[in-house]
Amino acid sequence: MSQEGYDKLVAELKRLESVERPKASAAIAEAADKGDLSENSEYDAAKEAQAHLEAKINDLKMTISQAKIVDVSRLSTDTVQLMSTVTMTNLTTHRQMKYTIVSESEANLKQGKISIKTPIAQGLLNKKVGDDVEISIPRGKLRVHIDGIAIEA
Structure with missing residues (x-):
């Protein structure tokens, strides 16, 4: 966290x-x-x-x-991981989305923070910029293109 x-x-x-x-x-x-x-x-x-x-x-x-506190200065933007802010485009609607993957206790959808345990976060983990990802969510399949990965301190 x-x-x-x-x-x-x-x-x-x-x-x-x-x-x-x-x-x-x-x-x-x-x-x-x-x-x-x-x-x-x-x-x-x-x-x-x-x-x-x-x-x-x-x-x-x-x-x-x-709790284990994550030192964000040691994180990489090579792949999606805990504390990554991921910018992606929904390949069906062509709308851009931006989420930060956080611990369960920090999740707050209004602030764009999703729990690492959500299907979207799980589907994004270890993916890279440029990857097209298909994620199983309760409403079916979500297809996204990863546009960017950042670590926001």
């Missing part, structure tokens, strides 16, 4: 632990003050929200602990 992606995950973890966790505890305490816990749906909802929050915190901790 990129350093930027890693930093965002660490910041999100800090926010969840320092802001959201105390809010969840306060919501449970407030609901508990309202009396009989056996019939207190507000208490049950607060406990469930806390459980979801703790699961999210644990997932983030696991992702961060297993």
Whole structure:
């Protein structure tokens, strides 16, 4: 993953632990003050929200602990790989597309960042500029011509 992606995950973890966790505890305490816990749906909802929050915190901790930060200065533009920004032309519609291949946790289609686990990314890996590639996607086949490969720091 990129350093930027890693930093965002660490910041999100800090926010969840320092802001959201105390809010969840306060919501449970407030609901508990309202009396009989056996019939207190507000208490049950607060406990469930806390459980979801703790699961999210644990997932983030696991992702961060297993993260490997990619040194983009050592990457090559010879072939498509993780962190490559690929410019390509759809051979059917002749429209140009541009995607950056990133880790799953950094994927954001609105920013043009696709997970390395997507069919498009998998179909592009190890391809070179000038290659015509046919990729199996859920809607059928996507045929593209690779116009350029860049590494954007």
